[in-house]
Amino acid sequence: xxxxxxxxxSSSRPALSLPPSxxxxxxxxxxxxxxxxxxxxNNQPSIRANGRAPTQFRVTSAxxxxxxxxxxxxxxxxxxxxxxxxxxxxxxxxxxxxxxSVSQATSSNKSPRSADQTEELGEQDDNETIERERAHIEDLxxxxxxxxxxxxxxxxxxxGSAPSSLAQSLxxxxxxxxxxxxxxxxxxxxxxxQPPSMGPEELERHNDEEQMDVDTAQNDPVEExxxxxxxxxxxxxDIMIISLAGNAFDAAWAAVLAALRDTKLPKAxxxxxxxxxxxxxxxxxxxxxxxxGLPVASxxxxxxxxxxxxxxxxxxxxxxxxxxxxLARKGGVSERWLLADPDGYEEGLTQERACVxxxxxxxxxxxxxxxxxxxxxTIDTEDLQQLVDLSSQRWEEMKRILDEC
Amino acid sequence: MSEEAKLSHTLVVSDLSxxxxxxxxxxxxxxxxxxxxxAGPYASPSSLRTTSKTDTxxxxxxxxxxxxxxxxxxxxxxxFSFSTTMVGPTASLSNLSRADGSASFKCPTTGxxxxxxxxxxxxxxxxxxxxxxxxxxxxxxxxxxNTTAGVGERYAEGIIRTMLQKLILGRERGFPRRGVVxxxxxxxxxxxxxxxxYLTLLPSLLHTSLLALLSGAVPMSMxxxxxxxxxxxxxxxxxxxxxxxxxxxxxxxxLAFSSKGHLLLNESQGRFDFDTWKTVQQRAHALCxxxxxxxxxxxxxxxAQGDSGTAEGFVRETVEDHLxxxxxxxxxxx
Numbered sequence: 001x002x003x004x005x006x007x008x009x010s011s012s013r014p015a016l017s018l019p020p021s022x023x024x025x026x027x028x029x030x031x032x033x034x035x036x037x038x039x040x041x042n043n044q045p046s047i048r049a050n051g052r053a054p055t056q057f058r059v060t061s062a063x064x065x066x067x068x069x070x071x072x073x074x075x076x077x078x079x080x081x082x083x084x085x086x087x088x089x090x091x092x093x094x095x096x097x098x099x100x101s102v103s104q105a106t107s108s109n110k111s112p113r114s115a116d117q118t119e120e121l122g123e124q125d126d127n128e129t130i131e132r133e134r135a136h137i138e139d140l141x142x143x144x145x146x147x148x149x150x151x152x153x154x155x156x157x158x159x160g161s162a163p164s165s166l167a168q169s170l171x172x173x174x175x176x177x178x179x180x181x182x183x184x185x186x187x188x189x190x191x192x193x194q195p196p197s198m199g200p201e202e203l204e205r206h207n208d209e210e211q212m213d214v215d216t217a218q219n220d221p222v223e224e225x226x227x228x229x230x231x232x233x234x235x236x237x238d239i240m241i242i243s244l245a246g247n248a249f250d251a252a253w254a255a256v257l258a259a260l261r262d263t264k265l266p267k268a269x270x271x272x273x274x275x276x277x278x279x280x281x282x283x284x285x286x287x288x289x290x291x292x293g294l295p296v297a298s299x300x301x302x303x304x305x306x307x308x309x310x311x312x313x314x315x316x317x318x319x320x321x322x323x324x325x326x327l328a329r330k331g332g333v334s335e336r337w338l339l340a341d342p343d344g345y346e347e348g349l350t351q352e353r354a355c356v357x358x359x360x361x362x363x364x365x366x367x368x369x370x371x372x373x374x375x376x377x378t379i380d381t382e383d384l385q386q387l388v389d390l391s392s393q394r395w396e397e398m399k400r401i402l403d404e405c
Numbered sequence: 406m407s408e409e410a411k412l413s414h415t416l417v418v419s420d421l422s423x424x425x426x427x428x429x430x431x432x433x434x435x436x437x438x439x440x441x442x443x444a445g446p447y448a449s450p451s452s453l454r455t456t457s458k459t460d461t462x463x464x465x466x467x468x469x470x471x472x473x474x475x476x477x478x479x480x481x482x483x484x485f486s487f488s489t490t491m492v493g494p495t496a497s498l499s500n501l502s503r504a505d506g507s508a509s510f511k512c513p514t515t516g517x518x519x520x521x522x523x524x525x526x527x528x529x530x531x532x533x534x535x536x537x538x539x540x541x542x543x544x545x546x547x548x549x550x551n552t553t554a555g556v557g558e559r560y561a562e563g564i565i566r567t568m569l570q571k572l573i574l575g576r577e578r579g580f581p582r583r584g585v586v587x588x589x590x591x592x593x594x595x596x597x598x599x600x601x602x603y604l605t606l607l608p609s610l611l612h613t614s615l616l617a618l619l620s621g622a623v624p625m626s627m628x629x630x631x632x633x634x635x636x637x638x639x640x641x642x643x644x645x646x647x648x649x650x651x652x653x654x655x656x657x658x659x660l661a662f663s664s665k666g667h668l669l670l671n672e673s674q675g676r677f678d679f680d681t682w683k684t685v686q687q688r689a690h691a692l693c694x695x696x697x698x699x700x701x702x703x704x705x706x707x708x709a710q711g712d713s714g715t716a717e718g719f720v721r722e723t724v725e726d727h728l729x730x731x732x733x734x735x736x737x738x739x
Contacts (some may be wrong), residue, residue, distance in 0.1 A: 193559030319666030
């Protein structure tokens with residue numbers, strides 16, 4: 001292996017030499033291993049085949065507002081993985097919701113702004129607000145993400161075919177993360193209607209002729225008539241991976257985040273006379289979504305020096321034993337590497353994955369929103385701690401990129 | 406008993422158990438009647454025996470663990486809700502005669518009941534692309550009880566497949582180029598709606614697949630055990646939460662540990678910090694494998710640990726009971 005790695009350097013004997021690209025294809029595992037564990041004679045640092053340090057992420061760029069026919073859109077490129085996300089808002093009338101009841105519509109007597117403020121102040125400890133949010137966003141399915149890989153993004157995915165199980169599970173992950181981070185505020189998606197508060201004598205006068213037009217909620221205008229929700233915005237979040245070179249989730253999530261930050265909803269109100277929701281044409285009336293926090297996803301893969309360790313060893317060492325071995329070996333050659341932001345080539349060579357989604361609050365305290373680890377047994381608690389630290393560094397970087405776009 | 410009636414019955418019972426767990430111990434009468442009623446058509450005498458065994462031993466285990474290592478948890482700022490008695494899960498092996506291996510598993514706290522089957526090694530027709538020349542392809546299918554499988558099931562299938570792919574020795578003789586097909590049907594418990602977290606169901610699915618794989622004698626490098634943990638809004642760690650507790654929790658965690666103590670799987674969602682997770686992990690480890698002992702040789706540690714009452718001990722006892730029943734003809738003649 002070492003000889004063949006050195007062979008391309010000595011071009012004097014062309015018969016035996018092997019260009020690196022061919023070596024990479026014939027012996028992918030050995031190729032990556034040779035890069036990560038250079039011979040101790042030359043003082044090269046451990047570097048991945050793509051030229052990155054093990055904990056280095058790929059160059060990331062984001063561009064918001066690329067699509068004109070959407071309410072919000074973004075293109076995020078992480079290395080050679082590119083994701084386009086478009087957010088389209090459509091109206092959902094409450095009368096079209098089968099399970100909608102009047103009590104649900106008028107349950108909140110607070111004005112939308114004040115509800116917003118109390119939530120800002122008390123963070124998310126208000127159980128009632130959370131429950132109402134969940135009832136609206138989750139039960140009514142106001143967020144509909146869909147991820148498409150059938151775009152010819154990589155040779156393995158046939159364009160135009162049915163969604164692969166990878167695409168489906170990525171869609172679910174994005175939806176589940178949107179729900180669990182409560183990124184979108186339900187209040188941004190509600191369209192309220194405040195029935196005009198008429199004085200009692202005025203009402204007497206108007207009641208007869210207006211009875212026809214006016215909605216049932218107005219029949220009981222003893223005091224100030226309660227506001228009611230007339231419609232919701234439903235956000236259709238479509239993600240196309242137009243080029244896939246590993247780590248689809250990070251790119252897709254970053255694209256969703258950038259697109260939602262870019263999303264503007266037109267001003268909409270209930271028109272009593274036409275009994276419909278009308279929207280304002282002017283862009284100055286439109287307002288942006290106010291998102292909760294900035295959750296940033298970072299994925300990692302574990303490359304093992306001995307690819308066959310899992311199946312060849314008749315007896316896998318105990319966890320404590322493995323740790324002791326690793327500590328003893330510290331400083332020497334490590335047996336496995338944590339690779340941040342794996343590309344397509346590395347994903348093919350690794351089985352163990354980890355994904356951490358972090359956010360930082362105003363004090364700079366790191367909050368973990370999702371932590372996944374699967375497919376192997378080499379990552380332990382210390383490694384996860386390290387991954388969380390790396391992810392919080394990545395958060396700073398992504399925040400800068402997303403703020404600039 | 407119709408399926409629905411059974412469902413409502415089990416849900417009521419699980420609610421009851423949640424209450425009792427919070428408010429103190431109760432008589433064992435209720436619990437036994439629950440198992441005899443709710444064990445369902447797949448219950449075998451062995452499974453009932455297993456449960457009662459787990460059940461009676463678990464309190465002693467709890468107190469043991471308290472004696473052995475009191476400082477680790479108590480010195481931590483978080484507080485815990487200790488369950489005084491734990492209702493054990495029920496399981497039985499080889500329920501299906503046509504499949505190579507099968508198992509049913511019922512989790513008492515979440516109310517989910519899973520029936521799993523394993524076929525291995527089996528030819529995968531028309532799947533030339535998935536056939537790897539060197540090892541077996543693991544396929545997992547999840548079928549919800551009341552609907553067709555959707556994106557959530559694809560996601561859970563992916564998690565289980567990734568985890569098992571590494572544990573199943575797919576390079577054994579006869580396995581390469583073939584498939585290990587695991588089918589998990591959710592036959593009882595609440596429905597999971599679109600976009601809902603799949604974490605509450607995951608430990609049951611993992612345990613069912615393990616028991617089915619063991620029943621089908623599929624070679625594996627290690628076994629495992631899994632636990633569902635919730636951290637409530639007031640920072641109380643609830644182990645084996647009910648569905649109501651899980652819904653109200655600020656974060657949910659599913660952890661799986663190998664039989665040798667490795668962390669095989671971690672799925673956490675919600676808002677939490679790393680210190681909380683570390684405590685959750687210790688707690689889950691105790692739940693799955695009993696309390697960690699300082700360096701002792703493998704076999705002795707096993708003996709001293711007394712693995713009943715833990716999730717791993719449950720799997721072990723279920724399989725032992727099944728073997729005892731299968732080899733009754735031999736054991737009795739000796």
